[in-house]
Amino acid sequence: MRIVTTLAALLLLHGCTDEAQEAAALAARLEQEASGLSAALAQHSAPQPGGVVVRLAFGEEADLDLYVTDPLMDTVYFARHESRTGGRIVSDIRCETPTEGLRIEEIRFDAPWPGRYRVGVDHPKRCDDARAPAPSAYALTVFADGEVHEKRGSVNLQRFEVIVLEFEVKGEPNEAT
Amino acid sequence: MKISIRTATCLSCILLTSAAHAAVFQGVVADEQGTGIAGAMVTFRFGEPFQERTVFTDDAGAYAATGLPAGTNHLLRVRRIGWKDLISGGHLASEDGATALDLTMVRHTDPAEVAAQLPANHWYALLLEKFDNEYHREQFVRQCTYCHQQGNAATRIVRDTQEWEKVLALMARMGGGLDADLAARVPELINAAYDPEVAVPALTQGWQEPGFAPPPSPEVRRSVIDEYQLGARSSMQHDMIVHPSGHIYSVDMSSDTLFRMDPSIPGGKREWFSIPREEVPLGGVMGSGALPSNTEMHVGPHSLQVDPKGRVWITLATGNRLAMFDPSDASFQIEPLPAGIYPHTLRIDDRGRIWYTIAVSNHFGMYNPENGRHEVVRLPARSFGEEVALRLLPFVFWLSQHVDLDLGGGEGGGLPVPYGVDIAPNGDVWFSQLNAHRIGRIDPETLEVTMIDTPFTAPRRMRFDSKGNLWIPGFSSNLLSRFDPQTLEFKNFELPIEPLGSETPYSLNVDLSTDTVWICGTNSDTLISFDSAAEEFTVYPLPTRSTYTRDIDFDRDGAVWTSNSNAPAWQIETGVPRVLRLIPGRHQDPGTTSSTR
Structure with missing residues (x-):
């Protein structure tokens, strides 16, 4: 019945606002927040060369989750701490996690397998329960093969953007076991 | 609108073509004192993608693995609970007679290692x-x-x-x-x-005592188990079938792929066919708030069956379509659903009509390829609230793609989910309604629906035997039930998997030549047979850890086929899905070609 209640509330709210104007304002705000996160992430120390490091920055209003899928199609995320290729989650930031300023999740591959990597971002939960469901901004930085890949955007509540970024690590393919 | 699309056919590497002779490994598996170990599983892996053949040791620890490709290197694994896995590679199968290979296993000394084997x-x-x-x-x-x-x-x-x-x-x-x-x-x-x-x-209480993890029965130990790697580490080989041609067809829900394997070719010739995605986005027509992180699923092929003309019909669950694959020219025909969400399991009657459950929206569908006619029936809900919620679902899904909508992920009681389906010998169509703990009958002419409460929970995928009895697995009730549609009586049989109550039978099928019921030991890495005349179970352990099985089929020689479709696949030992064949209790050489045709 929760669906019915939510739907009724949405229908009642419908027509009370200028949707286009509101959407534009929201997009502008999210872009501004993502830019800020991206700038702050850039100030974060660069990792030692050689591995793959993926960092996801987001604000304190949400719990976002970082997913990195390796060339074996094996994924590291908050519930799978290590993959068969040695990927590991260094920090999972939750609503309850005390942070000072920037909230950053990080996944590392110290000896990355060559091949294609996929980065996903999930938005499972708001941390400010008083606010209505809303998208949250994020910024992403990938250090791999001496290159830096950046991405910023936003993700709706309870949406999992499975592919927000893909990148390649060069080298001879490893033999799958 | 029908769209006919011809797909490219990709042939996998076929190795072992030079392995013309069937080779044999034989020997004794013993402990360090030389005492034979009964019930050890001896597995030989060969080829790429691999095939594994597993045999069991007898009371004296002797084994003979026949039908392996000569002149080919094999990776060996010997497994028995209580002993360390013995793994070694480079075993070349001789082209001249049997290759002798005696093996010594070492006891575990750490009970944690023994517990991990269970x-x-x-x-x-x-x-x-x-x-x-x-x-x-x-x-x-x-x-x-x-x-x-x-x-x-x-x-x-x-x-x-x-x-x-x-x-x-x-x-x-x-x-x-x-x-x-x-x-x-x-x-x-x-x-x-x-x-x-x-x-x-x-x-591990008593793990060093002889009675701990006893060997399977001699009948079970005469079985041969073949496992064929199929798909990738992101694959989900949901269902598989045996085609009358002898080919094995399997659908990879994660990659929108139809696989075909010919077990008559050494190592199993694999082909794969990309199912047309048309314009369906990643995640499907209704979208989803949470997809597997490594998915490539758009249309989500789920279940498949063969029609009287030999064509393969597939439910495309997230694409909300049916697909027909014509093996004669490797073409697909796509048929959108007129109503409902998430076509699930299908069966085909003698007239070639496709009957299928529609899981999310609580519908049942029929499609007649002969005249292009669709029928969709809304199945009964249990309450007015459920009915309202079900009718609002399409709008809620649409809305959730456009605005933030905290749906909370649903509750555990769950809306009714039409699930398994089968056609009775008299043509009646029966289905299960999983979360509602009911089965139902649909009159194939009037489409009138009759619902029956089951005296157990979670009826899942069910089948009729040759006499018209309906056999039903109770997924959350650890039992097999026989239902008589004439008397409306159920008789339940508790599954014998130890510890009792820990099994979750997902599906079953009935070998109509014997009316033997085969049940998925989905949580115990087993297949379970039930002699319906003697009312006796036999449990067949499977060699691979995390063998989550969903559907069962038989080849014309009575071998039992299923797929390992644990999702995610990385939880499966070795990280890749397989289709597997159990040849129950036979002595004869099953052949290098793996064919029992």
């Missing part, structure tokens, strides 16, 4: 006994064992409470929701059950 259901039983509320236990089993085993190495994890809460919330968004009060208790229950300090002693 199938998932042993661990799961520790958790289930923590529940003091049957409603919660049933709900947890039904909702949390939907896609993967519980109690396997990937799930028997101790996590902090906050991490468990996140895991449960994610699973709820994937369809495995729990009531709030149960979800609040689960972290504590799991952590208490799977704490190694408690679990290992409980699981």
